[in-house]
Amino acid sequence: MARAGLTPDRVTRAGAELADEVGFAHVTASAVARRVGVQVASLYSHVRGTDDLRTRIALLALEELADRGDAALAGRAGRDALVALGDVYRDYAREHPGRYDAARHRLDPATAATSAGPRHAALARAVLRAYDLTETDQTHAVRLLGSVFHGFTSLELAGGFDHSAPDAQESWVRVLDAVDTMLRSWTA
Amino acid sequence: MARAGLTPDRVTRAGAELADEVGFAHVTASAVARRVGVQVASLYSHVRGTDDLRTRIALLALEELADRGDAALAGRAGRDALVALGDVYRDYAREHPGRYDAARHRLDPATAATSAGPRHAALARAVLRAYDLTETDQTHAVRLLGSVFHGFTSLELAGGFDHSAPDAQESWVRVLDAVDTMLRSWTA
DNA sequence: CTCCTCTGCCTAATGTGTTTAGGCAGCTTA
DNA sequence: TAAGCTGCCTAAACACATTAGGCAGAGGAG
Numbered sequence: 001m002a003r004a005g006l007t008p009d010r011v012t013r014a015g016a017e018l019a020d021e022v023g024f025a026h027v028t029a030s031a032v033a034r035r036v037g038v039q040v041a042s043l044y045s046h047v048r049g050t051d052d053l054r055t056r057i058a059l060l061a062l063e064e065l066a067d068r069g070d071a072a073l074a075g076r077a078g079r080d081a082l083v084a085l086g087d088v089y090r091d092y093a094r095e096h097p098g099r100y101d102a103a104r105h106r107l108d109p110a111t112a113a114t115s116a117g118p119r120h121a122a123l124a125r126a127v128l129r130a131y132d133l134t135e136t137d138q139t140h141a142v143r144l145l146g147s148v149f150h151g152f153t154s155l156e157l158a159g160g161f162d163h164s165a166p167d168a169q170e171s172w173v174r175v176l177d178a179v180d181t182m183l184r185s186w187t188a
Numbered sequence: 189m190a191r192a193g194l195t196p197d198r199v200t201r202a203g204a205e206l207a208d209e210v211g212f213a214h215v216t217a218s219a220v221a222r223r224v225g226v227q228v229a230s231l232y233s234h235v236r237g238t239d240d241l242r243t244r245i246a247l248l249a250l251e252e253l254a255d256r257g258d259a260a261l262a263g264r265a266g267r268d269a270l271v272a273l274g275d276v277y278r279d280y281a282r283e284h285p286g287r288y289d290a291a292r293h294r295l296d297p298a299t300a301a302t303s304a305g306p307r308h309a310a311l312a313r314a315v316l317r318a319y320d321l322t323e324t325d326q327t328h329a330v331r332l333l334g335s336v337f338h339g340f341t342s343l344e345l346a347g348g349f350d351h352s353a354p355d356a357q358e359s360w361v362r363v364l365d366a367v368d369t370m371l372r373s374w375t376a
Numbered sequence: 377c378t379c380c381t382c383t384g385c386c387t388a389a390t391g392t393g394t395t396t397a398g399g400c401a402g403c404t405t406a
Numbered sequence: 407t408a409a410g411c412t413g414c415c416t417a418a419a420c421a422c423a424t425t426a427g428g429c430a431g432a433g434g435a436g
Contacts (some may be wrong), residue, residue, distance in 0.1 A: 028420055106346055127389045141363040151339020158294055174328040182366040218393055230414045
């Protein structure tokens, strides 16, 4: 038998590609096995099962997103940084819709703690450094950023903006402007 | 054989309850059949299959949400209306997490058009009447509202705010305040 | 080069969920 | 009360998930 040379990582990547093609919800062990040219049972040497596979895809997506975030924020501040980070999430979601959904997959607390999740909070805080906020207000603002980035991205991805003018890009710019305004005029 | 007296509606409601208990993703025809005390195959007289069942739950959730929205906006305007509508989504998500997820289920365009979806856009526009916006800006603002409401709600539901102080309620108030302030000063 | 071992991938089997086909019995209508 | 409709049933075929156990090929030791 020719060996396929699988590793947990390779299986995860195949799963991520599949997710982008057919949707995260349709990622099954069987489909991944077919994709990598192996019997289903063989996957179980590399991942514990479907749930583990989905979790690994989620962790991969979170890391890819955080890496892009780091790159985007380097050398930027204020409104520029805000737009750059927002674009990271929105662009990633459009390039990799399945992975983006995966990143919303609920992780158990232990896994979440060792994931790239905390890096995302740090990215938001980095954007907020340019605005003058107290510690507590910064937390509120982190949540606002998360809500707007994720909310807009997820509604756009779900096709919520498809059948009305003007196009989403225009609204995106205006929404980011609005958020910038909110952050500038944030008052206790 | 005792008849269970099923109807598509009854099946859908059982599915919605199940979704709230175990999560929308885990709603299966088998589980619904068990819940209503009937063999799986019997469900197929009432719904076309699992997909149809999920779609019906989504439509139910969208309508319940729109109904609550109508009730909440009656006699309110401005900031009051904004908060009331936001609370509709957030409270509904906390009371009915499975249904809330269902409401995000992607519908085909034909179904979406006859769903309560358009009512939701109308609700947002109703909130925005009190603010002085051009037609186009209103569309952008509708999308901002949708993003904030859905984004915050969905991150909270996913447990994103669980392990950090202060609690989500406080951030929610601050976020809505910020949106209100920002809508007042919206400029082209 | 040969043998040994390790392990990656296999076949087989079980359980659960989905869906279709066809049958029977209990309300409904005349 | 006979006829028919239809709601629910059993049966069967197919896909996915998961576990148990086997074989053979790649790599190291002599």
